[in-house]
Amino acid sequence: MSEASPVVPSQGVLRPIPITDVSLREGFWGERQARNASSTIDHCLNWVRRAGWIDNFAAAVAGTLPEARRGREFSDADLYKLIEGMAWEVGRSGTERLDKELLGLGELMAKAQHPDGYLNTKFGHARYSDLEWGHELYCYGHLIQAAVARLRTTGEDEFTAVALRAADHVCAEFGPAGRVGVCGHPVIETALVELYRVTGRQRYLDQARLFVDRRGQRTLADIEFGRRYFQDDVPVRQSEVLHGHAVRALYLACGAVDVAVETGDTDLLAAVIRQWEQTVATRTYLTGGMGSRHQDESFGEAFELAPDRSYAETCAAVASVMLSWRLLLATGEARFADLAERTLFNAIAVSPDENGTAFFYRNTLHQRRLPGIPAVDEESPRAAAGMRAPWYEVSCCPTNISRMMASIGGYVATADSSGIQLHQFTAADIRTEVADLQVDTAYPEAGKVVVRIRRTVEHEWALRIRVPAWATGAHLRVGGSRRPVAPGYAQVQRRWEVGDRVVLDLPMTARWTRPDPRIDAVRGCVAVERGPVVYCLESVDQPDADLETFSVVTTDLPEPTGTALSVPAQYSRLPDRPWPYGETSAMEELSTTALFVPYHMWGNRGPSTMRVFVPEHPPR
Amino acid sequence: MSEASPVVPSQGVLRPIPITDVSLREGFWGERQARNASSTIDHCLNWVRRAGWIDNFAAAVAGTLPEARRGREFSDADLYKLIEGMAWEVGRSGTERLDKELLGLGELMAKAQHPDGYLNTKFGHARYSDLEWGHELYCYGHLIQAAVARLRTTGEDEFTAVALRAADHVCAEFGPAGRVGVCGHPVIETALVELYRVTGRQRYLDQARLFVDRRGQRTLADIEFGRRYFQDDVPVRQSEVLHGHAVRALYLACGAVDVAVETGDTDLLAAVIRQWEQTVATRTYLTGGMGSRHQDESFGEAFELAPDRSYAETCAAVASVMLSWRLLLATGEARFADLAERTLFNAIAVSPDENGTAFFYRNTLHQRRLPGIPAVDEESPRAAAGMRAPWYEVSCCPTNISRMMASIGGYVATADSSGIQLHQFTAADIRTEVADLQVDTAYPEAGKVVVRIRRTVEHEWALRIRVPAWATGAHLRVGGSRRPVAPGYAQVQRRWEVGDRVVLDLPMTARWTRPDPRIDAVRGCVAVERGPVVYCLESVDQPDADLETFSVVTTDLPEPTGTALSVPAQYSRLPDRPWPYGETSAMEELSTTALFVPYHMWGNRGPSTMRVFVPEHPPR
CATH class of the missing domain: 2.60.40 (Immunoglobulin-like)
Structure with a gap:
């Protein structure tokens, strides 16, 4: 297939190269792609089966919904993301077993689909009754993205037919003469543009544009988190910065870029670029992670980037790379590839463990206390694990990793x-x-x-x-x-x-990185970077010291010591005191050596505390 | 009444003085108590009526529940808290109008009560079907606290009869031979001990002790936030620190102290004191506020005290004073009165506005951006307002303020x-x-x-x-x-x-206060305190400068300037930069005067940004 790439714009400065024409060999990403193929995809397949998310479709066919349903209301979408990963993997490697599995799933889904194209295992009885939280269009979005991957790598089959029928249903239902609504969770926008790109059918692009234009018109209800949560507070082209729920905001921005590129809407493209600039300048972690707040998984205010409560959801990192890649293709500007690199090597690479079978959902930059070990064989509540867990009640992150790793060759180069x-x-x-x-x-x-x-x-x-x-x-x-x-x-x-x-x-000397003075939470701290990699301190490497009282001497640059970087440091045994404000009594200062390891490797050696930013000694 | 006090232990080092024997005159608390009587209580009465929370009881009588019900599942409790405030106010001032209002509510509630004593406008159809979130026992707890206030100030009436029947029902239903359960939201524990104190009926104390002992036995389900959220993860006497949802943790600790004092359980008392010490040493804001996290309104880890995301719910401050007061009565140690003073003058005094008709729900120590003004005549979602709002969907805070202010005379002195x-x-x-x-x-x-x-x-x-x-x-x-x-x-x-x-x-010279170095979020910062009052910077006083780039010169102490304190300061116009990490280019430093105002006064002059902790210049 000549278009076997994750994003194939009809216009723009750069042209992607099909993933089939980029063979990764042994190396940072080649190894991770191979591990995705050999472990992660099957791991996810086992879990979606075990969690009942495939059986939900069988129950739809058998007519035993809603009673027999298991999983969260959006579980269909996580299965679709996994299918997208399988589609890219089949396209890349030709693995027949996955191809058959995918075809089987397509047949099941075809049976579960309503005659008019509607398909959802949760809301079949009350269609579109809860656009705020129902996630029906979000599920279609991932269904369509998976179908686009399939069409671009293998061609039409029963699964892609399901997606096309669903897309046609969406156009009929939410078109100019239909329901005036948008989904509480964007993603359908970018999916429809990509489906337009692969099929040439104008109605998909029109529908995507309609959805992007409708967003911010306050058609969704004012929920507890406000309409800001799902970007329905202000029209996309008037927004100053990415805001609200981070994954929602980033997927929506992808859709807006896609619409802008295909319709030649330079104002809309410029608006998204401005929002990207503001977001990167004031609301992005050193790791490339985005989204500071746990409560609503949202971006915080400018410089609200406390490392100990950084949320930085893995899916937001994947979505950020999707956005950067779209902006790179549209403009050819290196800054977008720079952010993608930072995000890939840090915020994304940290998520899966060394076996590709456990994942971080949130990606903190500061783990204060020893986390508990999640059970190897149990699912965790969303984002609750302080260590990588094999599966989550909301398992968007593992499946997002699977589709990103299977297609990562597509992000390496462009050609014309x-x-x-x-x-x-x-x-x-x-x-x-x-x-x-x-x-x-x-x-x-x-x-x-x-x-x-x-x-x-x-x-x-x-x-x-x-x-x-x-x-x-x-x-x-x-x-x-x-x-x-x-x-x-x-x-x-x-x-x-x-x-x-x-x-x-490239100069690979380690460097000290100091944060903007407006990032209150890390004032007086430094971080270590080397090349694109952010480093961190892990308590397993500092058996004598409490990381909470650590400070590093920054007179010299960190010295390579194996895969780690070492530097003189101090820590103290602070006296216990009854009230943590007011002058500290003299503390015993002890010398040690700080051993910084790549952030993406942390948490692989058992429970550990960790910090990326460390106070500087003496204070500057 | 000889026992007209909020807490009347039968043992302990100190004995309370009835609120009827402490007349506050014009002064900090006297003015606030008068304002509560003249404004806040009526304001709350209007709102509970308007919000339908009284009509819910009428609907129960009319048999139109659950369809006719309005408000959150725990709205009964907020009405009860208000009734407690009314009871103290009637007891203190004899206001007949409030007395009649209260009696009318008691009559309505008596009609709504089931013959066996059950009373709840939400769950009548499915009693105790959701102990995790149903809040039925929590509602009884506030009903009983209100009745205790009434019994101690006025005597028996139809309202107190309702509460006694409910308490008897609870003992029958959850006693040794009944349901082995606890409420997802503690408060019934302290309420039952207080009811024992006022009635002398042993069964209430026994039931309270049973609830305290059952807590931590994991009878509640493992919710998304974990059992830690409602302190059901570990038995009270084994816990090292207050943890989970802050208000829940503090109410539970009050109940544990009450049980310990009445049963002579010195181990249990010592356990709560240890938890209080750890909490004060590592998890309390300078204002006395408690609870760092928005997501689950919980305590964070040790030193997780970021000012810009401080939650510090008003109710947690009220509950903290309730706990400190109990520990003061039990031990006679000044440290408990010290924390109560800090909490009263800062975390509590900041909540109501100057008219007593708008309230902060959460009490941030750092407001980064200009908040929107909540509508004067509309309720806000829980904690959403950046400024004080007249009412919240969850209005525990205004009603908690009303009962605390009506009874605050009881916290001034003790006598024997x-x-x-x-x-x-x-x-x-x-x-x-x-x-x-x-x-x-x-x-x-x-x-x-x-x-x-x-x-x-x-x-x-x-x-x-x-x-x-x-x-x-x-x-x-x-x-x-x-x-x-x-x-x-x-x-x-x-x-x-x-x-x-x-x-x-007392020496009222202002002082600089520096935080423990482990509180990462305010490293290199100072705060200003004077007496028990914490000060802050408000942007309305610094028209030229951006508070985010402010730093103060701490060579001299702040100078009194009216009610404010002034000190030389610097701020800068930081260049816009595309990435907030790495060396900052030279910035223009400008001199100005920082004007610190009492924290409890902030937000009364229109939208403003604000900060309590300010970077020190030059860094120390």
Whole structure:
């Protein structure tokens, strides 16, 4: 399939490369994609079966709903996200077992679908009776996204037919002459544009535009969290910043970008870019995580970024990469690939464990007390686990990881007749019309990225390689010459020959990062970054010290020590005192060595306390 | 009535004075009590009527429940809290109009009550079907507390008969041979002990002890927030710290103290004191506010005290004073009166506005953005308002304020045959067996507290006056002599004569207060306190500066400027930057004067941003 990519705009600065033309080899993302294929997808399949989320469809066929139903009202959607992951995986690797499984699910869903295209295992008896919380259109959105993945990688089948019927039903039901409503949880918007892209049917784009335009018209009720929660407080194009429930806000922004790109609506695109800028400047964690508040899983105010209560839901990180990728394709600007890189290596990579069978739902930057170990074989309430859990009552995060990992090759590079643009660095073979590339790198462990030309057209074309924003002092080697390159895209335009080699040397010295003084919660603290990777302290590495009283000496840069980074530090045994305000009595200060490990690795060695930001000693 | 006090233990170190024997004159609390009588109680009565919470009882009589019911499942309890406020007010001032109103409500409730004593407008059709969230026993708890207030101030009537029947019903239903359950929201425990105290009926004490002992036995379901939410995770006497939902935890602790005192259970009392100590040392805001988290209105981890997301529910402050008062009566230790003072002058005094007709539900220590103004005539969702709102969907806070203000005279002093103990300073006339006192003071504006003997027995007795923990350098004048007194209780034992005068001089110089270094969220910040009052910066006083970039120069102490305190300060115009991590470019630093106003006064001059903790310049 020529369009086997997660996002295929008909316009924009950059053109994606099909995931089938980007083979990841052993490396940071290649390993994670392989683990997704060998573990995560089957793990999720077992759990959706065990949790009864597949049986819900069988119950719909048998007519035993609503009594026989199990799971939350939106469980259909988590199954669809998993199917999307399976579709990409089948498209990428051709795994027959998953293909059969998917076809079987499609047959079941076809039977459960109402004649007019309606399909939902929760609300069949009272359609669209609760647009605020019912999630019916949200479920269709994920159904359609899964079908788009399938259509782009394998082609039409019973499952994609189900999705098309559902999409047609939505257009009939919520079109200009239908119900004047939107879903409490956006995602249908971006899904419909993508379905338009793959089918060419204008009605899907029209419906998506209608949904985006309706949002903010206050058609939804004023719930306890306010209409702000589902972005129905103000029209998308008038909003100043992403706000409300973070995943909802980010999915909606994806849909708005898709609509803007397909309809040439430059005002709408500019509005989303402004919102993205404000969000990144004032409401994003160092890890790329988004959404500060537990209560309503929402963005907080500007600089409300307390690490110990950071919510930073895994799904928000996935949605953020989806948005950054859309903006990158639309504009070609490196800043969007920069944020995607930060989010991928930190907020997303931290979620699954080393086996790909347990996941963080929320991703804190500061774990104050030793968390309990979630049962290996039990589901956890949403976001409750302080450690990775195998499954959640709301399991959007594991299934979101599965679809992102199965399709991650699609986010590595773009290509068009003018040349190839390399955005993310991981060992890969990339095949395009103008050339085939072999990328070799141990990134982010090492900073050397080698790009070899394996096949090329004869005429001149440009290779552009992203130089990350953090990479001050990067160099590019082409043939015998070596030149400094600034953040942005380093370009080499020439007639290439097979065997040509371009080497990007990124400076991988660890660096101290200080937060904006308006982020109250981390005033006087530093964090350690190295390349795109955020580091953290884990109590398992500091057996003698209480992380809560730790401070680090920042005179020198952290020293590599295996995969860790070490630095002189102090901690104290603070006296117990009855009231925590007023002058502290003298404390005993003890010297030690702080061992920083990559944030994405934390929590893999048993219960541990952890912190990303650490007070600086002496205070600056 | 000789026992007209909020808490009347049969044992303990101190004995309360009836509220009828403590007349507050014009002064901090006298004004607030008068405002409660003239405004707040009627305001609340209007709202419970308008919200349909009284009509729910009429609907129960008419048999039109559940269809005709309005309000949340626990709205009965908020009406009962208001009735408790009315009962104290009638007892204190004899207001006939309120007395009639109360009797009318009692008649209505008597008609609505089931023959076996069951009474609840929400669950009549499915008794005790949801102990986790149903709040039936919680509603009885407030019904009983109101009846106790009535019995102690006025005597038996139809309303108190309703409460007694309900209490008997509870004992029958949840006694040793009945349902093995507890309520998801504690309060019945303390209510039943108080009912035992006023009636002498042992079964109420036994039932309270049974409820306290059952708590933590995991009879409640494991909800999304965990059993920790309603303290059913661990038995009360094994808990190390107050935890879970703050109001629930504090009400339960009150009940545990009451049971411990009446049964001579010193282990249980010691356990609660340990929990109180841990809570005060690690989980309490400078204002005395408790409960950090919005999501489940719960205590956070140790030192999780971020000011911008402080929840610090008004009801938790009321419950904290209730607990401190019980511990003071039981032990006679000044630290409990100290915390009560801090909580009263800050976390509680901040809730009502200057007219007593709008209230904060949550009490933040840092308001980052200009809040919207809640409609004067509309109810707000729980805790949603950034400014004081006239009513909430959950209106526990206004009604809790009404009962606390009506009975606040009861918290001022204690007395027994050995003498009189003065705990809180406000202009008042105090009548006891041994003597009558006249207290004159402009506290907390001024630090001089004058106690005059207006009547006295002939034999020697001891006057003890609390010297607050913050009051370093206090002096006591008796006759012509003046001596320094240390925090704790200053005692003067002698034969007194009418006209004798004791003067406590408290040092009212403002002071800088620095937080424990483990409170990450305010590292490098200072707060201003003066006497028992916490101060804050409000943006209405700093028209040129953004409070988010403010820092104060702490070389000198803040200077009195009217009711405010002024100090040199700096603020900056920070450049907009696309990413809030990494070195800040040079900022323009501007000098100004910071004007600190009492925290309890904030938000009375229109929308304003606000902060209690302010970064120190230069950093220490």
